[in-house]
Amino acid sequence: MKSVLLPVVALAMIDSVGRVLMQQRPQAKEHGGLWEFPGGKPESGEGPRTALVREIAEELGVVVDPSQMFEITFASQESGPDQRAIVLLLYGCRNWEGEPQCLEPGARIAWVDRAAMLALPMPPLDVPLARALAPILDSVMK
Numbered sequence: 001m002k003s004v005l006l007p008v009v010a011l012a013m014i015d016s017v018g019r020v021l022m023q024q025r026p027q028a029k030e031h032g033g034l035w036e037f038p039g040g041k042p043e044s045g046e047g048p049r050t051a052l053v054r055e056i057a058e059e060l061g062v063v064v065d066p067s068q069m070f071e072i073t074f075a076s077q078e079s080g081p082d083q084r085a086i087v088l089l090l091y092g093c094r095n096w097e098g099e100p101q102c103l104e105p106g107a108r109i110a111w112v113d114r115a116a117m118l119a120l121p122m123p124p125l126d127v128p129l130a131r132a133l134a135p136i137l138d139s140v141m142k
């Protein structure tokens, strides 16, 4: 599939006991039923943090300060016959305003600890992101 590299941004919201908020994709969408870090595609003119502020407000109804976000890691896939090239950037944050609610129709959200996160079925690029996040969740629990 020939197309321009697609950037996607995602946020690991980490609570005070080291759990992270995961979002289950609606069944009808690509990767339906799989669990991912909330986020999405930047719109024209947006940087990664600006895009995340918007996506997190739209999907979860909470306000995140871009200066409170920190880079964790990224994952990428090359283009192939049936897939496009993607780079998925994972940010983290420990503070936000409001209680997350699932505002996307057909989606679900859950707070999960390290072990539960690693056991969730995820789209392929979220898997290495979760592995990189695991030791960060451990350090919060200590």
Ligand SMILES: Nc1nc2c([nH]c(=O)n2[C@H]2C[C@H](O)[C@@H](COP(=O)(O)OP(=O)(O)OP(=O)(O)O)O2)c(=O)[nH]1
Residues within 6 Å of the ligand: 008, 010, 029, 030, 036, 037, 039, 040, 041, 086, 088, 123, 124, 125, 126
């Ligand atoms: N998180 C994640 N997204 C992936 C993977 N592989 C893959 O093609 N994607 C695509 C699906 C979407 O096109 C895009 C993620 O953006 P999104 O969360 O806004 O997706 P969406 O389907 O809700 O998009 P839309 O309805 O708003 O157009 O990345 C993956 O492994 N993890």
